[in-house]
C-alpha cells in the first residue's frame with residue numbers, strides 16, 4: 063500500500079497527540095526555540111526529583127579529542143573528534159546530528175565509556191563527577207545502532223532476562239515483571255510480547271518492534287542517562303515516528319536522553335528539544351532545536367540559501383541536514399565550526415558548560431552509584447542461574463542446537479557398534495590391534511566433535527559484547543553458564559554413546575572408566591573449542607584452527623607412532639596432549655588383565671610401553687586439562703576483544 067502525504071500527516075498528528083498525552087508537561091519541562099533564549103542552556107535539574115522517582119543527570123564534556131590509528135594506513139593517526147565541548151541536560155531530548163562519518167557514534171561511545179581502541183583526551187563528567195566504568199555499565203543505557211537480541215527468546219523473555227540480570231537481586235520477581243510490563247506498554251510492545259524475536263532467516267518480530275525491544279533492554283533498569291545510536295535507522299518513516307514518540311514519552315521520567323539521528327523525519331525532528339551538530343569531528347552547533355537553529359545558521363552563514371527562500375527544503379530538519387551536508391561536501395566543515403566557536407551562542411554555552419563541569423553536591427544515592435566498583439548488579443551465582451533459566455530450555459528445544467551436539471555421537475556410536483560387534487570376545491593377537499584402533503576412535507571422536515561448539519560462541523559475540531558492556535554479567539559468569547549447559551548435554555550423550563559402544567563391543571575393564579574418560583574428553587573438547595572461538599577473530603579462523611590443533615594432537619596419542627619411537631625433540635608433546643592420556647587410560651582399562659601376545663612374545667601393553675602404568679592416574683592427568691582450558695577460555699573471553707570501536 064502506498065502511503066500518501068495525507069496519511070503521513072494524519073499519522074504525525076495522531077502521534078503528536080500521543081506524545082502530548084505521554085508527556086507530563088509539568089514533570090518534564092519542554093524546551094523549544096520559543097521559550098529558550100538563544101545560546102542559553104535550559105535550567106538543569108540533575109538532582110531534581112521527578113514524580114516518577116527517576117532522576118537524570120547532566121552529562122558535560124569539554125575539549126574531547128579522539129585519536130585512532132588509521133585502519134587504512136596503520137602508521138598514521140587520525141583525529142576523529144577535535145576538541146568538542148557541550149552538555150546534555152536531563153529532561154530534554156537532545157539530538158546529535160551531522161552528516162555520515164562526522165563522528166556522532168564516536169562521541170556517543172566516548173561519553174558512554176564504550177571505546178575500546180584509540181586515545182581519548184578531554185573531560186567527561188556526569189553531574190560534575192568523573193564516572194567510573196562500573197557506573198557507566200550499570201546506570202547508563204546504550205541502545206546500539208544494530209539490534210543485538212537473542213533470536214530464540216520472545217520479546218517478553220528477552221526483557222525479563224535483562225531485567226533479572228541488571229536489577230538488584232533484592233528486588234522481587236514481581237517488581238521486575240511489573241517493570242517489564244510497564245516498559246512493554248511504554249514501547250507499545252505488549253501486542254507482540256509472546257512473539258519470538260527471530261532473525262533474518264527465521265522471521266519473528268518486525269524491524270520496528272526489534273528496535274523498540276532493543277530500547278526496552280536499556281529501560282528495564284531505569285537508567286539515569288540513555289544514549290541511542292540511530293534509533294530510527296532502517297525504519298520506515300511511520301515506524302521511525304512511532305519509535306521516537308515513545309522515546310519522547312520517556313522524558314517524563316526525567317531521564318537524560320541523547321540520540322544520534324541522521325535524517326530525521328520532520329515529525330521526529332520536532333520532538334527534539336536540543337540539538338548538537340558535528341561536522342568532521344568539530345562541534346558546529348549546540349543549542350535549541352527548531353527555528354532558533356535555523357536562525358543561527360542563516361545568521362552565521364549568509365552565503366547559503368535561506369530557509370524558505372531559494373531553498374528546496376520546506377521543513378527545518380531537511381533544511382539543516384541539507385545545509386550541513388552541503389557544507390561538509392564543499393569542504394567548509396571547519397569554517398562552520400570556526401564560526402560556531404566565534405559565536406555568541408558558543409560563548410554562552412561555554413559559561414553554562416563551566417557550571418556543568420563543576421563538582422557539585424549530589425544526593426547520597428547518586429554519590430554511591432558514581433563510586434560503583436562492580437560492573438554488574440547481580441552476583442555470580444544469580445547471573446549463572448538467570449542465563450540458564452532463560453536460555454537452557456530454549457536451546458534444548460532447538461533442533462539446530464541439539465543436532466550438532468547429539469547426532470554425530472549417536473551415528474559414530476552406531477557405526478562403532480556394528481563395525482566392532484563382540485570384538486572384545488575374540489582375544490587373539492591381531493584383534494587386539496583392532497581394539498586399540500576402536501579405542502583410538504572413541505578417544506578422538508569427542509575432540510573432533512568439538513568443532514560443533516565454536517559457531518555459537520562466535521555468532522553470539524555481538525550479544526556477548528553488548529551484554530558485558532551493559533553490565534549484565536562477567537566473562538566468568540557467561541562461561542560458567544555455557545559450560546554447565548554444554549555439560550548437561552554431554553553427560554547424556556556420553557552415557558548413551560558409552561552404552562551403545564561398550565556393551566555391544568564387549569570391551570573389558572571398568573565401564574565407569576570407559577564412560578567417564580569419554581565424558582571428560584568431550585568436556586575438554588568443549589573448553590578447547592571455547593578457547594579457540596574466543597581467541598579467533600572470526601568463524602573462518604576458528605573453524606580452521608580447531609581441527610588443525612586436534613590433528614596435531616592425534617600424532618602424539620600413542621597409536622600412530624609409539625612414544626618410544628618418536629624423535630626426542632617431539633617427546634614433550636605427549637605430555638601436553640590430552641588425547642594421549644585419554645587413550646592410554648582406555649588401553650590400560652581394556653588390556654590390563656589380559657596377556658595377549660601380538661607378535662614375537664610381546665604383549666599389547668608391553669608393545670605400547672603401558673604395562674605397569676595405572677589407568678586412574680591417566681584419568682587424573684587428563685582432568686588437569688579441564689582446569690587449564692577453562693582458565694584459558696575464561697581469560698580469552700575476559701581480555702581478548704575482537705570488537706574494535
Ligand SMILES: Nc1ncnc2c1ncn2[C@@H]1O[C@H](COP(=O)(O)OP(=O)(O)OP(=O)(O)O)[C@@H](O)[C@H]1O
Nearest residue numbers: 130131132133134142161162163164165166167168
Ligand atoms: N580506525 C579508524 N580508521 C580510519 N577511520 C576511522 C577509524 N575509526 C573511525 N573512523 C572514521 O571516523 C569517522 C566517524 O565515524 P562515526 O561512526 O563516529 O560517524 P557517524 O557520524 O556516526 O556516521 P554514521 O552517521 O554514518 O553512522 C568516520 O568517517 C569513520 O570512517
